[in-house]
């Protein structure tokens with residue numbers, strides 16, 4: 010058994026806070042104690058030892074920067090004013106992952122095709138932990154780094170396999186806090202992505218745009234780190250997906266990754282409040298299962314270290330090593346073993362096996 014986590018902002022967090030994720034999360038916390046990083050991004054949840062202990066075989070690793078109009082403070086350094094700046098920041102993160110995999114081939118492996126995927130999984134089937142590596146599937150979160158739609162080809166050639174057209178609104182579609190439909194550029198981007206066989210990520214897309222995208226995208230569609238809107242969180246009313254959109258995603262054989270972030274799990278939860286019980290995550294997973302009629306279209310997309318840390322995740326989880334405890338909580342609530350395995354990783358694997366190019 011291993012886990013697939015559909016969203017980790019590894020490069021963003023490494024470059025913003027200088028975190029060295031080859032260290033364990035506990036070491037990063039120690040290093041950062043007394044600094045500003047835990048205040049802005051919470052205490053670290055990711056780290057090599059933690060991925061290893063938690064049997065996290067694959068993470069969808071983001072390239073992410075924000076537009077300056079959404080800059081959270083002077084510490085939030087990876088922000089762009091225009092497409093040229095966005096491109097520079099996203100390229101820096103692309104380089105980060107390539108360099109990381111090159112510097113630590115025994116730890117990290119870029120998954121560009123099915124061969125890479127099976128190689129990484131084969132390693133996890135060995136008892137020897139030295140064979141266990143974290144497979145990284147690169148995703149572009151927010152497509153403003155594309156100065157022109159055709160440039161997507163360049164990014165695909167460099168290993169990007171998943172594209173989320175939005176974070177905030179972009180010229181491609183309405184996004185979180187900035188509603189709106191798919192634009193002409195958005196339609197052109199989807200067509201180019203489909204030609205390249207890329208996976209479309211609806212996360213951060215406004216519902217209207219997400220439904221339009223579901224109508225027209227012929228390839229694989231996911232919502233890598235999105236919760237059911239019906240269960241709360243209205244700070245940005247369009248951050249999560251409606252029942253209708255989730256059903257449509259499931260009809261497309263897509264998968265939705267639940268974020269175990271207290272603010273997304275319960276309406277009104279604020280940083281500083283008591284951490285929620287793990288059952289809050291179970292409730293979101295179960296909700297999607299009931300809604301679509303099976304356990305085949307929901308997984309996990311932790312979003313760990315992408316803006317929050319230890320104090321903002323459910324009690325009982327201490328780091329990425331503990332995602333498996335969500336499986337135990339599901340079992341305790343009556344989920345069958347096969348369904349738990351599907352939720353923890355099987356559903357994402359099915360999708361990757363179908364959507365990734367052969368090599």
Ligand SMILES: [Zn+2]
Nearest residue numbers: 150212213234
């Ligand atoms: Zn995100």
